[in-house]
Amino acid sequence: MTNKSFSQNLQKIDSIEIDTISNLKRFSFGVKFGIPNILGLTGEAVLPIFRNRISPYFDYSSFKLNPDKTSIDLNYTDYGVNIYMNSKANGLYASLGSANLSSLIFYEEIELTDENGNKGLGSAQLKKDINTFNIKLGIKSNSKIFFRLEIGYGIGKIPNNMNLTGSFSYEKDGSYYISNGSSNESFPTIPGISKKGIIIGNFGFGISL
Template sequence: MKKTLLILLALVGIQFSTAQMESSTSKRISVGAKVGVPNVLSFNGEFVLPILDNHLAPFIDYGAFDIEDGPTDIGLKYTEFGLNYYFGSKGKGLYIGAGIAELSTDLIFNDLEFDDGTTGSGTVGVDIGTTNLKLGLKTGGVFYFRIEAGYGLGSPPKTIDFTATANGVTETFSEPIPEIPGVNESGLLIGNIGFGFSF
């Protein structure tokens, strides 16, 4: 009985010691996914730098997806890179972030009506560049959860001018920007939740 109790106490002590060591060290690399706006779904990587007491962490996000807005097909690619500053010294907890983002769009306008009465389609690409400022919270451990909110400062265009051709007829069109999640006249809203693994 004493032997079993001694073994049980030793196992609890080892578990407690391991948990203390794990919580006192920083997990340097985090990889995962984010869901929200404007990225809809993106993959995320982050590296906590071992300098300056583990406060700084460069990051990169990338996502590509297609959406439809009525007769308009929208292909989106979202890329962001920047730096997070953690207020704690273990690469977790409350942080602020700043980054440069680009939302690249390939727009296909279907059912364009030409002057001669025919219909056709036209394609145009639009890139929206922003400077992003965010506030976030990230949990620690091997499996992490994060939440972010912020704003991307930029100036997306209100209309797009492009040329389309149908049945040998070429015309210039001016169309309003289709609705893209999170994008407004002065930039883009940022709001997402993320999860992944740290090691």
């Protein structure tokens, strides 16, 4: 290869890299639908390191579930890094992150027992946090209005049972009393949550700038 050919090849490579950087969209904002987040917001920023392959992200959602005689308020946050296979911050990527599923569980009508063995129906609530290490595989379109698809799994410890405390009323010898009691209940069914972690699957879209 002559010096002229070598120089021309370098110029072509430089031209491709400059074109890639000039067309790179470093910030993305949008929404995601799926499990366990149901519906939430997402943000991403591409860093100018490792040829634009590293992109920190943050997802947030807040939603409510109402199983039988139970109300569950959930807040889900997921943050970490997306690692793209190319230098354009689109296409196939792997994702590593940490997530927190914070749940406030309220039982409207549950049987409680006090320390004296008295029983009655009452209400109880419990706040429970589930922390997971998330591994995901995703793909993102190369356009200003982008589309994204992700699948993965969150590794963490999911409780089997919960010890609830609350107040209840009961009748004894013709009189009614109010007491504080407890009950051991199974962790409620939440979409995507298994005994050893959280199944992750979502579809999203938004805008890249």
